[in-house]
Amino acid sequence: MERKTYTIEELGELTGYTRRTIRYYVQEGLVDPPAGRGRGGFYYDSHVQQLLRIKSFQEKGIGITAMVSLMKKEMPQPVLPSREVMIRYEIVPGIEINISREMEIKEPKKILEIIRIAKSIAKGKMNNE
Amino acid sequence: MNDSSQAEGILIQSNGEVVPLVGVDVQADIAGRGAKVKISQQFKNTEKKPIEAVYKFPLPENAAVCGFRALIDSRIVEGKIEEKEKAFELYDKALADGHEAQLMDEERPNIFTLSVGNIKPGGSVIIEITYITLLDSYNSEVRFFLPTTISPRFTPASQKDENGIPVSALINPPFAFAVPYGLAININIHNRKSIASIESPTHTINTKFRDDLATVTFSTDKAVMDRDFVLTITYEKGFTNRAYISREKDETFLQIDFTPDDPPEEVQANYLPKGREIVFVIDCSGSMQGDSIEEAKKALEILVKALNTDMIFNIYRFGNAFDHLYKSSRPYNEKSVKEALKYLSKTDASMNGTQILPPLADIYKEDPADGFRRDIILITDGEISNEDEVIELVQRHNNTTALSAVGIGNGPNEFLIRGVTRSAGGASELIAPWERIEPKVLSLFRKVLAGRISNLKIDCGGDIDQAPAYPVAFIRQATSIFAKIRRNDCSDKSVTVNQYNRQGTILRKWIINLEKINEETMPTSKLWAREKIRDLEEGSGLPEGTKQRQRIDGKKQKTVTDISRQYGVISRSTSFIGIENNAYTENKASGTVLLVVPTCVTQGWHDMRSIPRFSRTDVPQYSIRQRADSHIDVHESYAIPTFLRREASDNKPMAPFNKAARGIRNMLSHIRKSDPLLDILSQQKLGGGFNINKRICEILQISDSKLRSIADGMQVKNGADRLEILTTAIILAFLELKFADRRDEWEAVVSKSRSLLNVQVENPNPMVDGNPLDSWAERFAKEILGASQMA
Numbered sequence: 001m002e003r004k005t006y007t008i009e010e011l012g013e014l015t016g017y018t019r020r021t022i023r024y025y026v027q028e029g030l031v032d033p034p035a036g037r038g039r040g041g042f043y044y045d046s047h048v049q050q051l052l053r054i055k056s057f058q059e060k061g062i063g064i065t066a067m068v069s070l071m072k073k074e075m076p077q078p079v080l081p082s083r084e085v086m087i088r089y090e091i092v093p094g095i096e097i098n099i100s101r102e103m104e105i106k107e108p109k110k111i112l113e114i115i116r117i118a119k120s121i122a123k124g125k126m127n128n129e
Numbered sequence: 130m131n132d133s134s135q136a137e138g139i140l141i142q143s144n145g146e147v148v149p150l151v152g153v154d155v156q157a158d159i160a161g162r163g164a165k166v167k168i169s170q171q172f173k174n175t176e177k178k179p180i181e182a183v184y185k186f187p188l189p190e191n192a193a194v195c196g197f198r199a200l201i202d203s204r205i206v207e208g209k210i211e212e213k214e215k216a217f218e219l220y221d222k223a224l225a226d227g228h229e230a231q232l233m234d235e236e237r238p239n240i241f242t243l244s245v246g247n248i249k250p251g252g253s254v255i256i257e258i259t260y261i262t263l264l265d266s267y268n269s270e271v272r273f274f275l276p277t278t279i280s281p282r283f284t285p286a287s288q289k290d291e292n293g294i295p296v297s298a299l300i301n302p303p304f305a306f307a308v309p310y311g312l313a314i315n316i317n318i319h320n321r322k323s324i325a326s327i328e329s330p331t332h333t334i335n336t337k338f339r340d341d342l343a344t345v346t347f348s349t350d351k352a353v354m355d356r357d358f359v360l361t362i363t364y365e366k367g368f369t370n371r372a373y374i375s376r377e378k379d380e381t382f383l384q385i386d387f388t389p390d391d392p393p394e395e396v397q398a399n400y401l402p403k404g405r406e407i408v409f410v411i412d413c414s415g416s417m418q419g420d421s422i423e424e425a426k427k428a429l430e431i432l433v434k435a436l437n438t439d440m441i442f443n444i445y446r447f448g449n450a451f452d453h454l455y456k457s458s459r460p461y462n463e464k465s466v467k468e469a470l471k472y473l474s475k476t477d478a479s480m481n482g483t484q485i486l487p488p489l490a491d492i493y494k495e496d497p498a499d500g501f502r503r504d505i506i507l508i509t510d511g512e513i514s515n516e517d518e519v520i521e522l523v524q525r526h527n528n529t530t531a532l533s534a535v536g537i538g539n540g541p542n543e544f545l546i547r548g549v550t551r552s553a554g555g556a557s558e559l560i561a562p563w564e565r566i567e568p569k570v571l572s573l574f575r576k577v578l579a580g581r582i583s584n585l586k587i588d589c590g591g592d593i594d595q596a597p598a599y600p601v602a603f604i605r606q607a608t609s610i611f612a613k614i615r616r617n618d619c620s621d622k623s624v625t626v627n628q629y630n631r632q633g634t635i636l637r638k639w640i641i642n643l644e645k646i647n648e649e650t651m652p653t654s655k656l657w658a659r660e661k662i663r664d665l666e667e668g669s670g671l672p673e674g675t676k677q678r679q680r681i682d683g684k685k686q687k688t689v690t691d692i693s694r695q696y697g698v699i700s701r702s703t704s705f706i707g708i709e710n711n712a713y714t715e716n717k718a719s720g721t722v723l724l725v726v727p728t729c730v731t732q733g734w735h736d737m738r739s740i741p742r743f744s745r746t747d748v749p750q751y752s753i754r755q756r757a758d759s760h761i762d763v764h765e766s767y768a769i770p771t772f773l774r775r776e777a778s779d780n781k782p783m784a785p786f787n788k789a790a791r792g793i794r795n796m797l798s799h800i801r802k803s804d805p806l807l808d809i810l811s812q813q814k815l816g817g818g819f820n821i822n823k824r825i826c827e828i829l830q831i832s833d834s835k836l837r838s839i840a841d842g843m844q845v846k847n848g849a850d851r852l853e854i855l856t857t858a859i860i861l862a863f864l865e866l867k868f869a870d871r872r873d874e875w876e877a878v879v880s881k882s883r884s885l886l887n888v889q890v891e892n893p894n895p896m897v898d899g900n901p902l903d904s905w906a907e908r909f910a911k912e913i914l915g916a917s918q919m920a
Contacts, residue, residue: 018217018292019217019221020217020221020292020294021292023221024294028298039221039721058290063295064294065295
């Protein structure tokens with residue numbers, strides 16, 4: 001099914017905001033930019049929802065400045081996808097150490113030493129038990 | 130300070146941003162009080178993509194902005210007026226379609242937002258904005274005022290967003306410590322033979338005289354846009370009542386320039402109450418830090434000393450919170466003055482925000498005592514964004530309390546100062562930091578004491594639409610009243626201005642002959658439209674004391690829009706829009722880059738960029754006070770440090786920059802000496818009498834021992850101080866003769882001296898050398914002045 005799109009005029013009619021106000025919210029990052037290029041872009045239902053959410057805040061008497069700080073608090077901090085490659089060393093079954101590839105390349109001897117000591121500690125401990 | 134800093138929540142930008150505004154050029158023509166001003170702003174796109182430049186800038190709040198056009202290459206795009214949201218739609222759509230478009234919105238009567246969209250890469254656009262206005266005048270002096278910077282406005286947390294957009298975003302531009310663009314001016318003052326002097330208390334200027342014109346420019350190519358530009362023109366003759374009738378298209382308009390004189394005593398007694406309560410309100414918010422708070426304290430000290438012993442008074446100071454000297458006003462006496470001065474000495478601008486409503490509400494919560502009329506005198510830079518709320522509050526109480534205001538600083542909020550005093554039936558003065566405070570404050574005080582002349586109606590025998598509907602006038606100050614004639618049944622010979630009392634009977638009337646004009650430069654229709662729009666926007670078209678101010682509703686807004694469109698004058702409900710249909714694919718394809726022009730932080734704001742008093746080299750300077758009918762071209766400029774202008778000082782002035790022109794030495798020697806008038810006034814005692822000291826004896830050219838021996842021979846009543854009575858009589862006679870042209874500065878101050886003396890000179894009049902005291906004093910003063918002239 002094709003995704004429904006709206007022009008800025010239609011968005012204004014649906015939400016009751018003027019064109020000027022919608023442009024301001026987009027400029028301030030309160031509403032996502034339109035899809036497509038520049039001012040001639042179009043909007044989706046998600047834009048309608050964003051504007052209606054702003055409206056519900058305003059109906060509770062919350063102004064834009066207060067809303068921006070509220071939204072910042074509410075918004076979960078984005079988790080950045082990790083680009084690091086980790087090398088996994090199993091010390092003993094159930095215990096492992098992850099070392100970044102960068103670190104491994106940089107300090108190979110130190111890493112090997114850490115693994116060796118870790119193994120000896122883990123084995124020793126296991127043996128004591 | 131680092132690249133950027135934060136002050137009161139206002140981000141000060143670092144330098145190095147791309148600024149598309151290249152420069153601002155102002156061309157003005159002034160004739161009498163009328164001024165036509167064209168402002169040209171040049172924008173250039175140095176980016177590789179099309180840009181949208183957005184620039185917030187100030188204009189005088191009473192300007193009738195009636196022209197807007199864009200010069201793009203060799204093409205001219207004439208702007209037209211449209212309803213505000215409709216104009217934005219047209220602009221936005223034009224940009225989306227890749228056209229070049231320009232939009233100008235009025236955010237406040239003194240703050241405008243210009244958007245110049247889709248300037249091509251490498252392209253430039255010049256925006257020309259034209260306004261007409263009638264300049265403020267008092268006696269024979271007019272004041273040309275051009276704001277150049279917007280000072281950051283404080284927005285109270287309670288202030289509602291406007292159409293979902295925070296107010297601070299509408300009126301506060303981004304700020305920078307320095308901007309790459311500057312201001313150039315070229316001001317032609319017509320009929321030069323009528324001009325006595327031209328001065329600027331804010332900038333160094335050059336004045337050239339040619340044919341019928343005096344032309345003023347800055348002495349440097351460009352001035353930094355960090356402070357308002359003020360030009361004071363003094364004419365040979367003061368303004369008198371004038372009335373004009375003009376026919377424009379199919380309509381007829383009246384313009385009455387009304388400059389009332391002192392009312393006859395019997396009339397004055399009718400409308401001036403016996404008791405006066407004066408409440409001073411001083412702004413101690415953060416924006417007043419630095420120069421402004423010192424100016425304000427000095428103004429207030431002068432005013433406190435000028436009060437009369439039959440008055441009651443109080444002082445409030447405010448910022449985020451407020452406090453007061455007394456819970457309620459107290460009589461003016463030695464004890465209260467001492468307490469007031471002590472309170473003032475502990476006052477500084479450390480009260481953060483600018484919450485102006487709570488102290489005013491506290492004053493208004495009780496009516497003035499029976500038989501008392503209350504005047505509030507507000508001293509502020511007015512840097513707030515909730516002007517409408519303040520205007521509404523003071524208007525509700527204007528039948529019991531008038532509010533007058535002194536605007537301080539390099540960029541005070543003129544809309545607040547003028548708007549609030551207009552609504553509260555008060556007087557206002559804007560004082561640039563380089564102007565002498567005393568005369569301004571004392572002349573305001575004189576207006577406050579003399580009271581407003583309100584409930585004025587034009588009568589020309591027919592049906593008219595008057596704007597402002599309820600004008601407020603003050604003696605010797607020109608106030609313009611306009612009218613559109615609805616039916617052509619009015620006299621074209623003369624017009625009557627009637628002043629009514631609250632019962633609807635006529636108190637005074639002025640009959641003024643009508644002069645026919647055919648004015649194309651300053652069309653009366655546009656000036657009428659500006660006033661009419663203001664009446665509707667501010668709700669000031671309502672009688673005094675109207676409890677329910679009608680906020681601008683849909684119907685009124687439509688009326689404003691209709692008037693604005695019909696007469697081509699911008700309003701808060703309309704915008705100027707210009708579109709050049711020259712879409713090119715690059716615009717549409719790549720979108721535009723938004724570049725917001727930063728505004729230079731006002732000099733002295735928050736104590737930032739405040740200038741050290743003694744080491745500066747870029748001080749604003751007076752032009753040479755030059756008679757306009759002289760044939761000497763004046764090019765020389767020189768620096769006069771602040772301390773020389775402000776107060777008596779024995780310090781030597783800075784050396785002139787250039788070779789001195791004729792008259793400079795005289796002027797400098799005049800400035801170097803202390804001002805004898807202020808020296809006299811500063812010796813006034815609370816009861817109105819005068820102290821005798823060495824300086825007074827020097828001015829009056831009489832020795833202390835001689836004065837005492839004359840006084841010893843006098844008979845006075847009630848065991849009064851003979852010496853004090855004698856000195857007071859001489860000083861009053863001396864002021865009348867020597868300082869008649871500066872009456873506004875001393876008249877209000879010495880009213881208590883007159884009262885003191887009147888008690889004594891009523892029968893029996895004390896005799897001096899066989900003559901009554903008053904006539905002896907007058908002869909004595911004449912002798913002193915005669916002797917000094919001979920010398």
